Every structure is written in structure tokens, then in C-alpha cells.
Amino acid sequence: MKPFLSILFLLVLAWAGNAQPATGSLLIKNGTVLTVTKGTFENTDVLVVDGKIKQIGKNIRTPQGVTEIDATGKFVMPGILDAHSHIALDVVNEATRPVTSDVWVGDALDPLDISIYRALAGGVTTIHAMHGSANAIGGECETIKLRYGTYDPEDLRMQGAPRTIKFALGENPMRSHGEGNGIVPRTRMGVEQVIRRAFSEAQEYMAAKDKYNAVKATDPTALPPTFNRRMETLAEILKGNIIIHCHSYRADEILMLMNVCRDYGVKRLCFQHTNEGFKVAPELAAFGAGASVFADWWAYKFEVYYSTAYNAAIMTKNGVVTSINSDSEELIRHLYHEAAKTQRYGGLTDDEALALITINSAKQLGIDQRVGSLEVGKDGDVAIFNAHPLSVYAIPMMTIVDGIVRFDRAKDADDQRMQVDPEKAETAFFLAQEHKNADHCLEDAFDFANELFGFERE
Amino acid sequence: MKKALCLLLAWVCLGIQISRAQGGTEEMTPVTHTYALKNVTIIQKPGQVIQKGIVVVKNGLIHAVGPNVAIPANAKVIEGDSMFVYAGFIDGLSQTGIPRPEPAQAGSGRGGQQQRPQGVERGEPSYETAGIMPQQTVREALKPGDRSIDDMRKLGFTAAQVVPNGRMLPGNGSLIMLGSGKTADDYIVKENTSLVATLTTSPGVYPATQIGVISRFEELYRQAQQLQAHTKAYAANPAGMVRPTSDRVLEAFFPVLDGKQPVYFLAPDVKSTARALALQKELGFQMIIAGVRQGWPLADQMKALNKPTFLSLDLPKAKKEDAKPAAAAGGARGGNRPGAEAAPKAEENAKPAEEAKPKDPEMEALEARRAAEMALYEGQAAAMTTKSIPFAFSAMNAKPAEIRENLRRMIKAGLTEDQALAALTTTPANIFGVSAMMGSVEKGKMANLVVTDQPYFNEKSNVRYVFVDGMMYEYEVKAAPKGNPNGSAKVGGRWSYNIAVPGQEAAGVFNFKDEGGNISGTWTSTTMPGENNMAAVTLKGNNLTFSSSIDAGGQSMTLEFDLVFEGNNFSGKVNVGSFGTFDVEGSRLGDPKN
């Protein structure tokens, strides 16, 4: 047996039981530093102390006890963010009703998922682990850091990251509920009304709660509204405390949700997939909504038939905060390459392209003060490549989270599973079909639908 | 296929090497209710042993214990030379005595789909459909005389906390005696010992996922808080206030809210353990994590709860080779046993003795990791001891036939026998607040005793007597028949056989072909379709052995028969891998000529 993450494991032991995940200190020396936001610097060092970037500059003296990493000839960029992922989750969809704002995927994090390690090996340090798209209003999502090596899901959470929730428009909720269960929504008209009703009910719920709170001191007969988790979460959306991340494809439905949000005073909005975002880029920019897209996926269903790989470039050039996501355990392994495609399809600059998988994703998740670029004071999340990360030949060499090396190609052993079947040694072979384009937002919902109606996944 | 597996499992998993004596004493009117166990080694409690002592049982209680106590004249004396007496074991959480729910009707395709709610109701199902039944009680659910009671009793368990069937909130737990009774009431020692919670989902309706279950739990909890406050306020002064509506589900939470009842959270793996811990942190109820199979990675968090825990008696199935390398491989990943640098050792040890096969380094590495992981499961109990987390055991989801073997595996992996005994007796008695009644062999306590012919944790020990509430249950050990290498037998032809699986019919026909001493054969079973081939049929004297691999729903099982023939009858044993060994007997059918 190879020393399985042996150093990491000692660290895991050290922090087990503590509330705060471990941080580390290290000095990355003499690399080409791609800060993304502040320019590119050659032969430059990055000093991380106790998990935070302390200094970026030339010839930084190595503080005592700080490990040096030689990055001569290498490219140092901020850890990559994936604004749309379903890895590290045991549950993706609670598909039993069109509004499930009561559930939260953070309750079912899977810190043992090997995909976490494989994403680290693609330079990814932070992901937005999302609920699926079976419901018009889905569950809350969770922003996590890829601190692989822990059994405790609490260690994965990115403390302080804003709450986010999944919404979904178009075919998926129509299929899950209208076609699948004979209830609204079966059309895009229905999707709108499901959301409007939910928001309105949440307003009523809030009003009842406010009224109760106002009189409870003086009126002993006053009663609060019955506690309702769905309404509690929706109320927080209306108050601006939760960012909506909405699965969407067509331009019309994107416009619809912006109109609905305007009517209810909701401002924090980011569209996911957004294949036809390019058609309404000026409107997205005017609203201030973000758009997180695939680099080039299209044609896997009708609502993505009129797509273009130039989507990210068009939106970027129209001032939309745009990111490129994976929605796939495979694509997440090479988001740097996905971002590079915007140079072929639309001629984005290096910084524009890199922003799509770093600072822009961070903005969409409300964590751009913490991650997404190499700046003093930000988290020590770093990806080191052997070549410029936008080159097809680039290989991620090392990935650092909070100043701790979580992936090191030089020391990488074959078997990186956290959990092993105690009854069976040989691991199962299966040919993943993940390379077939499809959004993975109906995971679980399909199992569910399959069971009930014999739906096939493809 | 599936059906065949079920049938097979049904008979193989229920038996162990002993069978209950015919006409067990509880079925006859006993002459006396006073017993004396004479000349026995009494393990009063862990670490406290009386050699060559006497235990007197009278009126359901332990009347006297000591090296030299008077035996009443009306006592039935049991000569216990070389026998061992322990306090009856207490199972911390299981469904012993609760009959399994009827499975959905077979052959209807997608089972039970018709009853599933459609449309809006799918998202808003009734409490019952959603698996939310915390108001269920054992008093209603227990079936007196259910087979599972004897299955556990003959392992030495005399009491158990049990819970009704269900999903996310199956009901209230109660402590029952594993004795005999006419009604459920007769069994119950202590009611409503816990509110049991699980992460079990409701297929096809809300909550269909664990995130739904967790959310729903919190919602119910908060609603219960509201209802309780409302009810109290209304009771104090109803004037001008809307009357609270009674809700049995929410009311079942009230003792939890008051801190009078703990939530027993069933956590069969590390992830559900983490989820239970997170939920407890959010809501602050008293929680005991139960049925823990994989708790070691979160031992620190479990310890911080400051509560005892119930470790599962279910372990992953052992490979034959594991017996040897397991101890050495312990903590091979260094994960939870600091200082254990056993990784290279594990690799060496994991190498099977098959020198003939070319070595595949990949398979060897994988095998080493598997063995190391197994060692962690087996070493969990010992690890909890090291962490000073008090624990008892839970038989939930454990197969009775495997429990004793699993205890031995835990002991082999570092748990001491005294620690194991404490987890089976004094610790659970303490947790349930019944130490004054049970948990040790002391005067005045309930006569809950286990009597074995060798120390309980020895591989070859047999449980000979179990006392529950002073009632004696006797278990007879059948000696294995001995073959005579100089004897002879004519085995050709058809033979009926009967396998003694307690409470089950396992019978059929052997058909041997004797071609000049070259014996082959096939066999059929009344419970399984098809004909099975025999392999490695060997006749030595009158001792016939053969093996047979059967395919039970895709799972291959090997049965090893060892039979002794005497004229037109035979008797012997069959070993069914980890399911255990069973007695077999049979006789010739029809013409002895081949």
C-alpha cells in the first residue's frame, strides 16, 4: 500500500473535533503569477501564512517553519472555482414537489467522494455543490472547499459563504412535475406562476410572522404562523440573504425570471447553463444578473439546440459577469481548458478567460472578497501548472487549499479513495458516459422518475 | 432468482450450531421455579469472578450468589461443573420481537406502486405515507413469542430495547425482556425509553431523500415546540386564544423537548453519523447515536456529545484470510490509530498463500487496503474504548447467527473480554437506568443469566441455559456424528434429507450415483427450484463428504456436507459459510440398488 495521503491524514487527526478546518503556510517561489485581477508577474513569489495570502512579490524571505515550493518555470494561478457542480453530494434532487426550498444539499455532503480528489487534480479548490433542477424552486446549495482527506462534512463547508438556492426553468421542472406527475408546471407559463405563488406566500408568511412579533409582548393570545421551512427559506430570498442560482436555457425564461425578481425586489440572481444568455446579454447586464455557462455543450436537448460556443464571449463583451462551470465530475477536471475555449470562440484575453473560472465565479457566489484571485488577504487557494493554464498541454501540478497542499502530482499515488469496501478488494469497472453532453441536474429525479414511470435516463 | 435467495437466507441465517432442546421447559408446567446452579464459574460482572460458586434463582430473582450458599430443598439443581454464568445480555437497540412488515406483493412489477400517492399528494403525503410515526409504541407492535426473541435469547440476550417498524420516525423505543408471555404487556420492562430517528427515506413521496428527511425532522421539531408552547399557554388561560389542535406526531416530541427522553439516532455509516451530529447541533436535543458501524472517523465528535453510544453487532463479512492479517493490518492507514505503522505489514500479510498464481501488484495493493479497512471495522469497539466513549451494542440489522462471531472478531481486534462483557451487561443497564434490576449476577437482581459450557467468547463455547426473569431455557448441544474410516456404506440411490434449521423446513432429496466407488450426485430442495450438482464427493469408510455451490440470486454459496451413514440412515452436518453449520439427517428412499 502506498502512503495514502499520509501527511494529510496527520493533519486531519490534528484538526478532528475542532470547528475550524486546518490551514497551512507555504511560500511558492519564482513562478509566473497570474493574479487574474492585478496582472501577471514573472519570477514572483506568493507567501501564504495560516491559510491566507500574506504577500506577493519578488524574493520574499522564507519565514521560519514555512515550506517552500519551487515554482520556477511554472504558472501560479488562483484556485479554480466551479459555480455549478454536483460532486461531493449524496443527494441532488428532492423531486417530490415543484417547490422544495426547505431542503438543503449541505445536509448530504459526501466528503468521501473520489471526485473531490479528481477535481483537485484539475486545479479546483472551491465548488458550488448544487441541488438539482427537477423543481421550479429547488433546494439550497452549499459552497464548499475541496479539503479532501476528512470524514467530517463540516470540514468541507466554506464558512461565511452566502446562502444560495437552486431554481430551475424549462424542460426539467416541466418534465418532472407536469409530464411526470400531472401537476403544474407543464409549461413555461406554469413555471412562472409556481415561482410567483411561492414568493407571494412567503410574503404572507413573513407578514404573519412580523405581526406576531409586534404584538406578542402585549397580546398573550397571539400565535405565530406554523413553522414552515419552505417559507422560511423563501423569506430569506426576498430579504436578499440568499442568492438565486437558476437553471435556465431559453432567452424567454431568463427574461421571465428577471421580471419576477424585479416584481418581488429580488436582486441577487445568477443564471446557470444560460445557453441562450447571449440573446439577452444586454438585459442580463442591465439587471446585474450573472451567467454561468458550459464552454461548448449544446444540442443534448431541444432547449439548447440554438446555442453557440461563443456564448461566454458575447456575454463577457456585453458586460455580464460570466463564469464557466462543469456540472460534471469529468469536466470539472479541466475547467482551465474549458475556459480556454473562449479564446477560440470569441477571442477573449487571458485574464478574461481565466476570470471565467475564478473571480467571476466567486462574484456569482458572493465570495469574491475571499477567493477567485491572488491578492493579499485572500484565502491561500492556489493552483500551479507546468504551462500556461489556458494551453491544452497544461498539466495541473499542485493544488493548494487554505495553504495546505491537497494535490501534488509529483507525489500522487494511484489509489486515492477515502473509503474502501471492506468486503471486496477489486473496484468495479464501469465506463462513465459523462462525456455525453447532458446537464446532470436531473440526478436522483431520474432515479425517482424511473422507478415511478419507467423513464430512461437518456 | 431473488425469491430463491430470500428462501435460502431465511433458512440459513436463522440457525447456529445448536438447536433448542425438544419440548423446551417453558412449555411444560415446571415442578419448581427455584433453581440452583452448582459448581459454576460466576462472572458477576466484568472483572468480578467467583470460582466454583453457586447461584440460586427463586421467584424470578437471584436469591443468592456465592462460593458457599445454601441450596433450598425445592431447587432444581443444575450440576454446572465447568460451566460459566454471566448476567443476561442487554441489546441496546433492535427490532427483536417486532415482526417484519409484509413485503410488497411479489410479481406486481414495480412493487406497491399503485398505493403511492399521485399528483400534489406526492409532495404532501400523510404522516403515515411519509414514514413519520413517532407515536408508535412497542406495546402495539410487539408480537409475543416472535421467532426473533428466541433467536436472540439463545445467544444469551435477555433484554433489549426495541423499536417498531418504520422509516424516518418509526416510533418510541421500549425495553423488553426476551422471555415468554401471552401479551406484549408481559414483555415490557420500561416504556418510551427513546424516540427513535433514522435517515430512511420514503420512496416516491416527500421526503424521498435524506435532505428531505433532515429538513422534515427540523420542521417537525420546531412545530412541536410551537404546539407545546401553545398548549401550555392555552392550559394556563384559554380566554381569547385559538384552541391548539392535538397532533400525535408533534406531541410525541414533547418528552424530547422537555429533555426527558433522548433521541436514538440510527447511524449505520460514517455519513449518517455526521448527519445526526449536525442535526443535533442545530436543534440541541439529547441524542444517543445507535447502530454505529463506522463511527471511528468521527469519534471525537461523538465523544463531544458526552453520551454513550450503541455500536452495531453487524460487521462486514469476513474473508477467510482476514482472520490472520486483520490484527496486523489494524490501522494500516494510520488514520485513527496514531502510531500504527502497519501498512507494509498489512501488505505482506494480505498476500494469500497462492504462490502458484503470478502476483498482480495492483490487486495486492487493493487487497491490502481492503484488509486494512476491515480491520478498522473490527477494531471500532477497541478504538471507542481508547477514546473513553462508553458504549453498548445494538443488534439492529445484525444477523443473529453472526453476532457471536462478530464479537469474537472485535475481541481479536483489541477489545478485551471484560470490555465486551461490560458492553453487553453493565453499560446498557446503566444507560437504561436499570442497573438495580439487571446487568450483573448479584443478589436481588432479576434472574437474567447466561450459562455456557466454556467461557462465552471462546469459539467452541455453547450456551446451555438462559434464564429470563427466573424462567429457564435449556439448549442442547448435539454432538457431531463421528465417521468410522473402517466402516462401510452403500450410498448409491436416493435419500431424503432434512436440515435442522430452527423453525424452518429445509428438506429435499440427495441422489447419489456409485459407479464402482466413483461417487457423484445431485440434490434438490423443496424450497428452491432446480437440481444442484455435488462436487468433490468423497467416501471414506462410512463418512461421505461433498460440497455444492448454489447460485442464490446471483450470489454464489458453497455448502459443505459431512455425513455419516449407518444402514439406511445418515446424519451429519452442513456448513453454509458464514451462515453457520446445521445438523442434517435423512434416510434412504426406495430400492437400495443403484
Next chain:
Amino acid sequence: MKFKFGYITLFLCWAVANSLFAQVEKPVKGTFALTNATIETVTKGTLTGTLLIRDGKIAALGSNVTVPAGATVIDCQGLTLYPGMIDGGTQLGLGEVGSISLTQDADEIGDITPHMEALTAVNPNATAIPVTRVEGVTTVLSVPQNGLLPGTASLINLVGYTPDQMYAGFKGVVLNFPTAGRRGFRDQRTDEELKKETEKALKKLNDIWDQAKFYNEVAMAAQKDASMKPPYNPEMARVAQVLNGEMMLLVEVNKASDIELAIKWTQEKKVPKVAFTGVAEGWRVADQLAKAGIPVITGPVQAMPTRTSDRYDKPYSNAGLMHKAGVKVAIRTDQTENVRNLPFHAGFAAAYGLGKEQALKAVTIVPAEIFGVADKLGSLEVGKNATLFASTGDPLETKTKIMHLFIDGYQIPLDSRHIQLYHEFLNRTPGVRK
């Protein structure tokens, strides 16, 4: 007056229609001189100078090329010429919209349907075809899916208005080799069940082989005696062509133990022409593949490892590891709408051990050789088809742009729906306000 006005309207309509018409670019055939170019021949090194296209062929190339009068001269200063890339396994042309089953033509009912012709169902007007070729992928193998013998794959050039015009001279019968692997993590079959199903499928395959052999014998006899003509049996007739060596057998196989078995099987059956496709775990048995001398079309490269215990980069390094062991390796995407990513799959393979030069070959000359069309495709040589492109640099590199494209000597407009949408929406009019 009225009459006059009508006239003007008519004229305007004609003019507008004409101008619209003019906007739709079509492939153009002619004589083209690509001058001042760097020429990456793939097989004969790198040259500089001119490449001359005439009558659909490469008429000349190098520094000593005389540009004939009337030739369209395209200055390729700063550009590099490459042979069109060949994707050795796709469903391009066989599917339009993934989730809409009635647009899917790759998977016919039945387990034994070797006579299903991919070429029949290739839609020359599939939206994905222009989307693919403008990225330099000019030739693809279009492959039927699922079942033991799903059909006959066809190599097509991505230009033409009929399948026959597109046909690039190779067909191969697809065999999905019986597998003991799982289809996905939802596949709950036990090991035992898998084993039994595999054995059953293998037996079925062997039966078919025996029948086809017999069919061949009968067909031979029928050449002398027409009365012996076997009844219409297109399945056997097609498999018989594989036995005869008229057609290549493309064996889709991925799991290591299946690959071993497939090697044994093809050797036992003495299949005259065979290539393995997929071969995801080829690295585990690379030496055996090399020893057997069976060429491999592997991919997708950007894929998940096949086992949770496998190193994360095995799908990237697989091609390189097989090549090092001496296996002839081509690369495919196994894609429909994103076959355009072929150069990136090759680029990943290059970075993880295959090397740039060999990776380029794996999408040009190697598949051409495997498919027996190396006399026409796969490199820039005189006499070969003028199927090539001029790019701003290394075609495997992500940001490289294709500037000129020729397939079969036709100059292909660099246009696709993706590009059209870009032009329409980059600076939308009206913007937010109308």
C-alpha cells in the same frame, strides 16, 4: 403609377433576395494556391512555401511550386497548413437533438443488426456538421450504437449534399464485444449475473460466426450452382464480408479482461481485418495489444477513470501508454455534436505522454492507415485529397483558429450556426431599449 410602383417593388424584392442569396456561402471547387505557408505534412516533415489544390487533389507543395494562371491565390503568411483531422469514432450525422429520440438514428432495434448502414442515415445537413468542420475536423467515422452487432460504420467527409458525396471510402462492421463491465453506477447486476450474461453473449457471437462461415460456404457453392443460393439473410451476408476480409471488424471493448478476451477471440476466429475501439483500459494490457498487432481507436480522452481506485489521469495517459508499448493508436471523441473537440482530446493525450507529434498523427495519418484510406487522407502529400486547413498555429492548441478550410478540394465557408449566432448577437440591435 400603380403599375410602376409594382415594378419597383418587384425589383426591390429581387435585389434583396439576390443579396440574401449572395450572403449564403457555399463550398467552392477550383484551383487554389495557398502561398507563403508553413506546411505540416505529418508524414514528410515541415515545409514552407505553396500548396496547390487542383481537381480536388493536392497537386503540388513546397518551395518550388508554380502558381498556375487562374488559380485563386490565398496568402497564408503566418499560417500553417495541416491535413484535415479524422475522428475515428463519432455519431456525427446520426443525431440532431440528444433528448429527442426521433432525431436519433444510431441505435436500431435488435441485437444482431450488422447490416444497418450508418451511411444511409447520415444527415448531410445536420447542424453539427458545419460546427465540426470549421474547427478542422474534416472526416469522421459515423458509428451505429448498442446491441452486439449494431451495424456498419461509415467514414464520411464533412462536405456534400448526399451521403454518397460524403462517403470517404471506408466501412466497418461494429461489434460491441460482450462485456463483464457495468454500464454505469446504476447498473446493479451482480458479478455472477454479469459473468453469465457475458458468457451467453459470447456464445451467441460464436454461433453467429459459425453461421456466417457456413453462409460463406453456401454462397461459394451458389456461385457454381445457383440453386444453392441462400435465402435473403442480410445479417449473415454482412458478417460473411468480415470473414472474407472485405470489411474490417471494429471491436468496441474497454475493460482490461474483456480486451484480453477479445484479443484471444479475434485470434481464434482469425478475423482478417480488425481494430479495437474505445479500449479505455488499454494501458492495463498494452503489451498484449502490441503483441497482437491490433490497431486501436481510443477515446474519449477527456473521460473519467473506469475504476474508483484508478489514478485520476489514466484516461489522459492511456493513449500514450499504449503507444509506448508499441500499439498503433488513433484517437476518437465518441461524440455527436462536439466532435469539434477532437484536437483537444489529442492535446490532452499529447500532454500526458503521447507527445505532440504522435498526438497529431493519432488524428490524421494513423486513423487514415487503420481505415485503409492513407492514399487519400491523413497527410499533406501530392496526389492526396485536398482535405486540409490553414490555422494560426498548432491545431491541437485551444486558442488556435482555423482560417481556411478545404475538403475534397472544396473551399469550405467558415460558417456555422454557432458563428452566425455570434455575429448576430455580439452587438445586438436593438439593445436593451428598442
